Amino acid sequence: MATKFELPSPAVVVDLDIAERNIARVADLARQNGKKLRPHIKPHKSTYFARQQLAAGAQGITVAKISEAEVMAAHGITDILIAYSLVGDEKLARLKRLHERAQIVTTVDGLEVARGLATVGSTERPLPVLIEIDSGTHRGGCQPGQAALALAQQVRTFPSLHLQGLFTYGGNIYGSRNRAELAAHAAAEAGVLRATAALLEQNGIPVSVLSGGSTPATVVLDKLEGVTEIRPGNYVFFDVSGLNLGIATVNDCALRVLATVVSVPLPGYATIDAGSKALTSDPAERSQEYGYLVDLPDVHLVKLNEEHGYLRYDPAQRELHVGDRIEIIPNHACVVPNLSGVLYGVRGGKVEREIAVEARGKNY
Structure with missing residues (x-):
């Protein structure tokens, strides 16, 4: 059995003990706080890790794109929320095929989207939908309050759609500087969902699902009051x-x-063989560098080309040599599996398995 440092570089490795511990911890937190866990699979895009999450207690998965849902359904993972507005005849035709063989829920944030989705379901088998609420990121969603009520009333006029509840992405939490701000952002996200749900119910529209939450929110789950489902990834x-x-x-x-x-x-000055095609050039919150070098905190990854990474360090304090192996925590792990296509699962530094990224490139 090879050690991880015998792999051809650059290589993407996953410490299985750590990943399994993370999966179990969040599943336990969701249970303790009475939340349904529907993790987003975009960080790994892999049926291996999706199955691990389901085995730990997740009650379904979340995907961003319909192509990811198609891959997961083809591998027998069929309780899927597509957290994206699906627009256009081509995507609606694919959604119709998925709806016929899997438990699909998707989101709607406007009448135009609702009209398209209504062609997918039927009176006998309506398509479940969640109304997406803009809780402050302005990335998508209708506005909370009266605008959401008006859209809910319109959605309910389509017998081929089943309105289950509300959905939001509280992305502003990623700007938090401390735990108090994490808690405040989580509480604000939950408050927007609760207030809009109350308005809908006052107008005779039942709401059974309030979907929100993210990885930062898992450390302050008690602040997601009223949220029934969380989607960390x-x-x-x-x-x-x-x-x-x-x-x-x-x-x-x-x-x-x-x-x-x-x-x-x-x-x-040193150069490594991992650039933006291995690490992604995505920035990290409050960092101007392109990754954290494990056990080398005084060495800085300051620039990336496609195939090169630029290291800077104090030569009076540190020496690096050609052939040295470097272990890097990327700025944004969610992008890396999609760049690689294969993950090496390691345990105790030994390579235990190759993990396929079946939904790699499934971004359409």
Whole structure:
């Protein structure tokens, strides 16, 4: 059995002990707080980890794109929320086929989207939908309150749609600087959902699902009062953003990119064979660098080209040599499996399995 440092670099490795611990911890937190867990699979895009999440207690999964849902359903994972507005005849035809063989729920944030979705369901088998509420990110969703009520009333006129409840993405929580701000953002997200649900129910529209929550919100789940379903994703792996938010430690970060020093052009300068195609150029919250070097906190990854990473360090304090292996926690772990296509599951530093990323490239 090979060690992780014998893998060809750059390689994406996942410490299975850490990932399994993260999966179990969030499942336990959801149970303790009375929340249904529907994790987002976009960080791993893998049926291996989706099955682990379901085995730990998740009651379904969340995907971003219909192509991810198609992959998961083809592998027998069929309780799926597609958390994205589906627009256009091509996607609606695919959704119709999925709806016929899986338990699909999707979101709607306007009448145009609702009209399209109404062509998917039928009176005998209506398509379940959640109204997406804009809780402050302005990325999507209708506005809370009266606008949401008006849309709910319109959705209810389509017998081929079944309005289950409300959905939001509280992305502002990622700007939190401390636990108090995490709690405040989570409470605000839940408050928007509760207030809009109350307005709908006052007008005779039942609401059974309030879907929200994210990985940062899992540390303040008690603040998601009234939310029935949470959709964290990044907690499986964590990354530099999690470190900087204070919701994870290095020992919680399961996914790392292994790279090799390929050049030392000057003292204090080194180049590795992992660039943006391995690590992603996504920034992290409150960081100007492109990853955290495990056991080398004084070495800084300051720039990426497609196939090169630029390291800077104090040569009076540190030496790096061609051939040195470097272990990097990426800024944004959710992007890395989609770049790689294969993850190496390791335990105790030994490679235990190759994990396929079946939904790699399924972004349509």
